[in-house]
Amino acid sequence: MKKLNITVTYLVFLLLLIIPLGQVLSSAFSTGFSGFWSALTDPQALHAFLISGILVGAVTALNTLFGVLLAMLLVRExxxxxxxxxxxxAVVDLPFAVSxxxxxxxxxxxxxPHTALGAFLEDHGVKIVFALPGMILATLFVTFPLMVREVMPVLQEIGTDQEEAAYTLGAGSWRxxxxxxxxxIxxxxxxxxxxTVARALGEFGAVLVVSGNIINKTQSATTLVYQQVENFNFVAANSLAFVLAGFSIVVLMTLEWAKRRKEV
Amino acid sequence: MIQNKRWLRRSVQSTVLVYFLLLILVPILGIYVQGLSGGWAHFAESILQPIAWDSVLLTIKLAVIATLINTALGTMLAWALVRYRFPGRRLLNSLVDLPFALPTAVxxxxxxxxxxPQSWLGSWLAGHNIEIVYQQPAIVLAMIFVTFPFVIRTIQPLLEELDPSEEEASYTLGATRSGTFWRVIFPAMRPGVIGGAMLAFSRALAEFGAVVLVAGNIPGKTLTASVQIYGNVESSNPSGAAAVSVLLLTLSFLVLWSVNLLTERKDAR
Known part of the structure; x- marks a missing residue:
């Protein structure tokens, strides 16, 4: 039973994760390093990475600020x-259930553009849908629970004793x-x-709908992968996927490291 | 000074609440308003269209299959990762979360x-006339892939917390291995198995990125609900998209709500 179980474990990981990752790698480099490199330095790809970078930066900053504030409000107020x-x-969790x-x-x-609010904003020169602001909004929606759900349990666990002691000793709320x-925390x-960074970089469905996937304008790294697959351009798709997967592995390692630090 | 601070505090709090409600609650209500704006008859007509209805049924069917497979595999894997020592265990344990970290399109x-066809598995399957890519099994596999961590990660902590003396007591009292598993160990794991399975199910229902790439998207056969909604958006039929969304959302909310009820009951005990 034990042998069988371990074998199944190896097999599942091999089939589901390790072999496919290997294939992404081998397909990305199937035309040599130059093919991989030119797929990544293609202007379209560079622009997609730039868009993804802006998206991740804006979403992470806003989500961290409002996530921490809302967690404090829900626990302490x-x-x-x-x-x-x-x-x-209960509302915080809703985005998890939304496709x-x-x-x-x-x-x-x-x-x-067909709604009253959208038309009004467009008349005043603010474009939200099929532009960056809409993509940021969509990603903010999807990533919202992540920060709140990480910070709330910590706030609950530490309690209010130390904070009250600080107030009693005359410290202001800022200090x-x-x-x-x-x-x-x-x-x-x-x-x-x-x-948040991982999810914002990897978000695909919400961004695809809102952005319209316009090349060199609103195309992000993940929607570019999709487009290259649809065009049967597998070397380019896999080169991008390889970079994104490498980033995910770095994220995973950071999480392991943070978890160990948190426990100490 | 103190008045001033209280005012600042209140305004920060109101800003956070308004942001939160505008970002999360208003859009969700918006979908319901839009989906039901044409009245019940129109809503029913939109979702009972064969393409829409079939896609929802297909999604539920495939998500159930994926969840069942995932629950069985996840339980086995969680068991192996917690109970057995074998080379590479720690590496595999950190790899469990990879499907969450990877972009779904990847x-x-x-x-x-x-x-x-370029992989050995694909060519072997093609040699035996088994078609998987762009067919239903590929969708199930994509759903298993994205929901892979849920069951494992909910069972693992329960298995780790399980007191070994309970098991030993059971053996000492003469229970067999399978008797001990079903009478002592499994009841302790059950909340994790059920909770993880339901989370996996709701995620599988909602999945888009991985599914759209591997499915053939043929109505009635390999068109899932989320891909169908996307198709409606692309063909500028947002009210049709909203109707199917209302159905799918309500289903996911029910699943999420029952998971919350389940965990609350567990905490209360």
């Missing part, structure tokens, strides 16, 4: 009734946050940041 | 390569 906080807490395609569709329905609260925040 | 591409 006694001025809001418990019922309301419980309701808000990314639907996440994109929502923004299209609210702010698309209390940075001297007392922040040092205990920072590994949770780091964890949330890494998860 | 996941789909990996499945495509695994089954495609």
């Amino acid at each position: 006694t001025g809001i009734s418990r019922r309301i906080r419980q309701f808000l807490n 990314p395609i639907i996440g994109g569709l929502m923004i299209l329905l609210l702010l698309g 209390t946050f940075w001297r007392v609260t922040w040092p205990s 920072r590994w949770g925040v780091l964890y949330g940041v890494v998860l | 996941g789909g591409l990996m499945i495509l390569l695994l089954l495609g």
Whole structure:
């Protein structure tokens, strides 16, 4: 039984993860290093990486700020009734249950060119759908629970004793946050940041719907992979996929490292 | 000074709440409003269209298959990773999360390569006249791939916490190995198995990126609900897309809600 189970474990990992990753690698380099390199330095690919970079930067900054603030509000704010906080807490998880395609569709329905709000904004020179702001909004929606869910349990666990002690000793709320609260939640925040970065870089469905996937304008790295596969351009698709997969592995290693630090 | 600070605090809090409600709640309500805007008759007509209805049924069917396979495999793998010591165990344990970290489009591409004609598995299958790529098994495989970590990661902590003395007591009292497993170990794992399976199911229902790459997207055969919604968006039929979305969303919310109920009950105990 034990032997069989271990064999199955090896087989599943081999079939599901290791062999496919190897094939991505071999296909990316099937025309040599030059093929791989030219696929990555192609202007279209460079622009896609730039868009992905802007997307990740903006989403991570906003999500971290609002995620930490909302977590503190949900855990610490006694001025809001418990019922309301419980309701808000349940709403936080909703994006997990929403298909990314639907996440994109929502923004299209609210702010698309055919809606009153979208038309109004467009008249004033603000383009949201089929442009970067819409992609950022869609990614913010999808990644929203990640930070809140990492920080809330830490805040609950540390309790309010130390913060109250700091207040009693005359520290202001700003100083209390940075001297007392922040040092205990920072590994949770780091964890949330890494998860947000990974998800924002990898988000595909929501971004595809909102961006319209316009080459050299709103195409991100993941939607470019999709387009190259649709065009049966496998060397280019796999070169990009290889870089993205390498990044995911770095993310995974950072998470392992942060987890170990958090436990110490 | 103190008045001033309280004002600042209140305004920061209101900003956070408004941001949160505008970003999360308003769009979800928007979908429901749009999907039901034409009245119930119109909504029913939109979802009972054969293409839409078949795609939802197909998605549920394939997600159930993927969840069952994943639950069985995930339980075995979690068991092996916690209970047995073998070379490469730690590496494999960190690899479990890879499907979460990988962009789903890359996941789909990996499945495509695994089954495609250029791989040994693909050519072996082609030699035996088994078609998988662009067929339903490929969709199931893509769903298994993206939901792979859920069951393992929910069972692992339960297995680690399990007190070995309970098992020993069971053996001492003369229970067989399988008797001990079903009477002592499995009840401890059950909340993890069920919770993980439901999370995997809701994720499989919603999956788009990996599925769209490996499926042939033929209506009634290999067109899943999320791909069907995307098709409606592309062909500028957002109200049709909204109707199917309402159906899919309601289903996912029910699953998520029952997972929450389940974990709350576990915490209460």
